[in-house]
Amino acid sequence: MSASKQLEVNQQRLWDSIMAMAEVGPGLEGGSCRLALTDEDRDGRDLFVKWCREAGCTISIDDMGNIFARREGTDNTLPPIVAGSHLDTQPHGGKFDGIYGVLCALEVIRTLNDFDVQTTAPTEIVVWTNEEGSRFSPAMISSGVYAGLFEKPYAWSRTDNNGLTLLDELKRINYLGDEACGEHQIGALLEAHIEQGPILEGKEKTIGIVVGAQGVRWYDVTVKGRDSHAGSTPMPGRRDALVASGEMIGILQTLALDHAPDGVCTVGEMHVKPNSRNTIPGEVFFTIDVRHPDGDVLDSMAGQLLRNCAACADRHGVEVDIKEIWHNPPVQFDPGCIGAVSEAVEVLGYSRMEIVSGAGHDACQICRVAPTSMIFVPCAGGLSHNEHESAEPKDLEAGGNVLLHAMLKLAGSSSLDRSSS
Numbered sequence: 106m107s108a109s110k111q112l113e114v115n116q117q118r119l120w121d122s123i124m125a126m127a128e129v130g131p132g133l134e135g136g137s138c139r140l141a142l143t144d145e146d147r148d149g150r151d152l153f154v155k156w157c158r159e160a161g162c163t164i165s166i167d168d169m170g171n172i173f174a175r176r177e178g179t180d181n182t183l184p185p186i187v188a189g190s191h192l193d194t195q196p197h198g199g200k201f202d203g204i205y206g207v208l209c210a211l212e213v214i215r216t217l218n219d220f221d222v223q224t225t226a227p228t229e230i231v232v233w234t235n236e237e238g239s240r241f242s243p244a245m246i247s248s249g250v251y252a253g254l255f256e257k258p259y260a261w262s263r264t265d266n267n268g269l270t271l272l273d274e275l276k277r278i279n280y281l282g283d284e285a286c287g288e289h290q291i292g293a294l295l296e297a298h299i300e301q302g303p304i305l306e307g308k309e310k311t312i313g314i315v316v317g318a319q320g321v322r323w324y325d326v327t328v329k330g331r332d333s334h335a336g337s338t339p340m341p342g343r344r345d346a347l348v349a350s351g352e353m354i355g356i357l358q359t360l361a362l363d364h365a366p367d368g369v370c371t372v373g374e375m376h377v378k379p380n381s382r383n384t385i386p387g388e389v390f391f392t393i394d395v396r397h398p399d400g401d402v403l404d405s406m407a408g409q410l411l412r413n414c415a416a417c418a419d420r421h422g423v424e425v426d427i428k429e430i431w432h433n434p435p436v437q438f439d440p441g442c443i444g445a446v447s448e449a450v451e452v453l454g455y456s457r458m459e460i461v462s463g464a465g466h467d468a469c470q471i472c473r474v475a476p477t478s479m480i481f482v483p484c485a486g487g488l489s490h491n492e493h494e495s496a497e498p499k500d501l502e503a504g505g506n507v508l509l510h511a512m513l514k515l516a517g518s519s520s521l522d523r524s525s526s
């Protein structure tokens with residue numbers, strides 16, 4: 106057994122920290138309500154900063170309110186190895202979404218302190234502002250500014266339902282920092298998170314080695330035929346927009362099944378005009394949501410979707426207009442970071458599987474500018490964005506140990522290298 110294998114996080118301390126944070130802005134049913142940049146969010150941040158200072162970290166804050174807590178390494182010219190997530194919650198948020206990733210990183214720092222481990226590169230904990238997007242839209246806005254996906258003035262000018270701006274609220278709670286967002290160095294970023302889905306639990310795996318996040322394309326589709334009498338219009342020569350749309354749904358279903366299990370395609374909304382029992386429908390609007398983890402495959406699915414729906418429209422003598430309204434390309438995490446996580450899981454002996462994130466995370470933004478990957482642990486029933494969200498202490502501990510050893514691998518540690526060789 107190598108020396109580094111004996112290094113383990115403290116399950117009870119991690120659990121107690123998560124429970125203590127849940128008490129800041131408690132929900133009515135056991136979860137939390139800490140909407141971004143509210144007094145509750147400020148109190149949660151203050152508690153986190155206090156804990157980090159007690160662990161010997163120095164704090165820096167950027168002008169999107171992102172917090173970095175730093176533990177020095179032996180070579181502080183190296184860019185830091187960073188881990189973290191978000192502390193804001195949904196209005197009926199759980200205790201774990203985001204919070205786990207932040208406090209898991211804090212637990213790693215505390216463990217390094219306990220065992221007096223010196224890393225070569227510095228290690229840091231990050232808290233990203235307004236990940237949830239429930240107070241200020243869009244979600245993941247501050248990691249998005251960091252990654253250059255949003256302009257800062259745009260982000261600062263976002264308003265909540267009462268017309269308060271993100272910038273004013275940052276100032277009000279005293280978290281408008283002086284570092285320019287995006288300039289803080291990140292050598293690599295790891296984000297631990299509950300899965301928020303049922304896959305790990307269903308397959309009885311403790312650790313999800315997250316290799317990326319799937320890509321999404323959204324379309325608005327309008328099919329135009331001709332209204333006419335349901336009784337006196339013979340079947341040949343009808344231009345029935347709904348019959349054509351129905352066939353298009355079948356085409357989309359086949360397309361997704363041809364790309365199973367990774368490809369998914371959903372028509373979730375449909376409006377029929379004139380929506381009258383005895384009139385042949387002259388116009389139909391429907392939506393398409395198509396997803397796949399591989400960008401080339403997603404592009405090819407998109408191409409087939411457009412061609413096949415156009416051919417279908419021709420057969421039915423109707424017109425189809427398909428507008429793409431959103432495209433979020435898939436994300437592939439960094440092989441080096443995935444490798445560090447895989448190696449840690451291997452050494453620790455947890456059951457594991459590779460997994461693609463179905464949801465968006467700060468890591469999915471940062472991976473565009475720094476080496477990044479994620480670690481998933483199971484949550485009960487896959488339930489999240491719900492006050493009853495829950496996870497097992499032993500699984501949370503396992504994720505903590507994986508994060509610890511992956512960070513050590515990335516940051517390097519001469520003392521451990523010597524004792525384990």
Ligand SMILES: [Zn+2]
Binds near residue numbers: 191203298
């Ligand atoms: Zn989250």
